[in-house]
Amino acid sequence: MAASGATDAGSTASEPRPVCATCGTTPADDDAAALARITWARGVENGRDVWTCNTCSRTHLRSIEGKLDSAWW
Numbered sequence: 738m739a740a741s742g743a744t745d746a747g748s749t750a751s752e753p754r755p756v757c758a759t760c761g762t763t764p765a766d767d768d769a770a771a772l773a774r775i776t777w778a779r780g781v782e783n784g785r786d787v788w789t790c791n792t793c794s795r796t797h798l799r800s801i802e803g804k805l806d807s808a809w810w
């Protein structure tokens with residue numbers, strides 16, 4: 738019986754961690770990866786997941802909106 742509170746809740750290590758398509762950053766550990774899946778912006782290009790981290794979402798918000806606009810034409 739381990740008294741420590743560190744419980745391994747059957748982690749799903751097979752899940753790929755998201756990588757920011759803009760700056761290339763990636764979560765350092767599984768906890769950060771789980772958080773990133775919730776907080777990062779996710780899009781799909783050519784059937785692949787495209788992630789944008791919080792920093793880039795803010796920085797490139799204007800250019801992203803510009804891209805969306807041009808995509809309609």
Ligand SMILES: [Zn+2]
Nearest residue numbers: 757760790793
């Ligand atoms: Zn980024």
